Amino acid sequence: MQEYQSTLFHVHKYGEKYFTDTFLNATKAKIRGYFTGVIRPVNLSSVASKLQIPENLINSIVSSLISTGRLYGNLIAGRSGFVPKCYTYAEDTYINSFYSQNGYVEWNYLKRLNIPDPSSYLKTEFPSAIHLPGLTVNPLIVDQLKSLISGVVRDVSWIDLSHYIPNGLDSNERSALVNPLLKDAPVKLLETYLIADKFIERCEAFIDTYLKKKAQTAFHHEHHAILSSPTQQQSVEVNTPKQAVTLSKGGFGFGAREIKTKNVKKKYNPSKRKTSSSSAANDPENNFSSGIGDSQSLIKDLFARYVLMDDVRSILSSQLPSDVPSEVIDQVADVLELTLQQSFIRYIGSLVSPNAGANFDRQKKLQTQEVVNSMVLSLQVIKFSSF
Template structure:
């Protein structure tokens, strides 16, 4: 450097130093600067941004540079929120600048509030490739969780770099799945080995669970293997994991062979058997498999023509010979009776001889019976009808049915009270009705069962009326009377030799089929037989009513005379004797009325048994209302102890029954007493039992002493002896007393055989004396009844 230049440098340095050391003559304040800057911004002369602290300004270019620098410093990925804290600029400004940078700079991408550089994408792509090479497969959901990026961004990052940075391929069916060629090869080999080893239909879900296959990749690999025929079989279920199933060809081939062999050997196929072979639609499968065969579908079974031919041949044999045939034994054991019935119908339709088919009946699904056999069987059973009709009429079954029907009809139609009719009939005499009314001739009155066939009345003019009524109604509707019970009919059917070997079910069905027709025909037979007996029955009915009337009159007289004899005892004994009389004579009277009305009303009851109070009450409840009320009242008095209440109720019951008898007659009373004494004497003479002998002797002596008849049981013997003691000679009373002691001793010492033998000998020796005392007492010592009165 020359001296001149050096001097120039020194001079300039001196000027610079002076400038530095000199003070400013004019300065701008901070406020002025802010105002100037704001004015420039308003005039759009400058473009700047305020910092958050308000002390600095930054230009867009500088802000963009700083953002790019921060992205680089943070490894290619930073969030807008972080830039706000670092650059101290408003969030909206940073966000807008980031979007602008991503749009203008191809190396940046703004998503979900983050700036990401392509360098960062390449970095994570390298990481994904390393992970993919290690595991052999990856998917977008796992990458999204790991890198916290949206699925769309993650999908774009991976897809863009496949074949470059990422060495792998994408599943064509599942775009979110990626895998390497080596993994696909291993997976393909694994799937090929598993599917090749399967010999029966297997659920895909089971295969995947056991071997850990990727679901989507498994379907892709398996379908390719099946298409290339490397694996023989089919996949069903349309890739739905819970429905998909792999069916190997060897199983289908074995399945078809089993079906073919079974069909060829047996001539039929069961749908259930095919379903057990995993054939879901057996009918369609059979049609596809045997499209050239002549087959018939019956229920859940497919049968061949050979079965139909065999059934038709059996039908021909049975119908030509007039017998029966059961085709069920010809069918396989798995066939149901309903399926057999359908086969039978098909075979009968296919028969050429339509006439012979029409002459047959099908029973119990599979049994065919010729009409010839049924006609013969019906004819044999009809031969029993006349005897059965006579039996039904004799036992009153038909008559009872008629009565029940007519009673119901009368109740439904309404009519005048039958109670009033009975009372009018009972009170129709000149002297009134009841137990004291005089019997007189009356005009015909309506029967209590108006219109019932076979009913009769007491008056002379009723016979013609009833006969005319029966004739008019003979063409009417008769009630149903059973010919034979189902069990009896089954027995008759089973006795036919042609049906000896038939199943029990056939007998039951034939009996059920013949029951109604035979019953209807039996109605005509029994109706004809019944109408023939109507006139005879009318006479018998009239006779029965007359007998009842006489018996009731005799019982009323006996009860009245017995009540008179009771009064000679003290009150306690009277009460006991009245109860005994109510249980014996009075109950017999009520029983006669109830039995008559029960027979008249056709009520079924055990006639051979003694009528107990319970049975009597049941019958009374079944009677019509016009008689049941009075009979229930008199029945109720039998459990009491008052003869007067019984007599009142008995008058009402007798009047309701329509019975009439004469008023009190002294001559008749003496005749009753005489008859009663004669009966006692007859029983006494024939008696071989010591207690009974003593009892009868006491009753005879009581009537001889008092002139009144007494109804008393054996327990009253001591009281009767006490009452007649003063009327008997002492020596005779001593004999009776001694005989009584022996009777008591024999009854109380039954366990001691020695005493029993001695007492028996003494009783046998004294019995003639006791009988003699009772028989001869009246003739020698008693006062006659006429003289007493």
């Protein structure tokens, strides 16, 4: 074959087969005619089977036709698929139109259009856009949101973002778009609403009188439950030092004499091991967590029984302007719930004072104050654990 190549005949080897120039020219014409009429992506293996052409040959011919400019399109997915240029042009036109009309493009949408790397595609197609994880947004929308945030802070008000951001965004995409713009701004994003922190504080002031009355009522009816609840007095006890110093009066008057007593090492007594282990179970530090849990239950029970969130919403609805929607009132009430719990316990604590506790003896007043302190600490634990 090599001896007579280019003298008697012209052949080309593809694998174990030889093809003449006439056959290759006819095959190229057939392949070019087929792929010129293609208007959507096709798989080369299916085309090779349909045209009855070896797959390695069709790959080589399509690649050469594209490189020489005789076929318009691209090979994708490891040269196993062909995408015609008309399809790419229509796809680009559609994506640009969607972006210009809606102001954003979701990456998942591009994956459904068989674009394998939406991030690179969108960064190339829209270099000036803002690219978030899974979302590409028009910078004009971001500039508009920045001005809205400044207006909410300045006016101490709220605003519904559903009129300013794309409707197709879910809660995660909405948070990814808005939260980076908030940073340290005194504004909260609650569902589709931007609400100023001072607006929430003003709402809290509307409920203050109601909260004080409920705290007085709860303290008046529930002081027995408060006195019987576990305290944290045991949890703050300090371990006794190894060497204790006791003061004993040596007679009468000021002639007291200081007597030092040292701990004496006790003899080993096996029978007392179980007793010591059982006393360790009653150790105040071991009971700290259980005391906190009981205090938390008491807080939630008192607050739930005496402070009704429906009443809080009714107060806010009556105090706020009529144009404030119920959704904003519900969101503000949910945000204020932990703060109201803390204020509720603080008001109960203020009732435990020498003037307010005339009906209790000193020991009961101290015990009540310890319970209130325990409840406040428990509430702080709840508040920090929610973040």
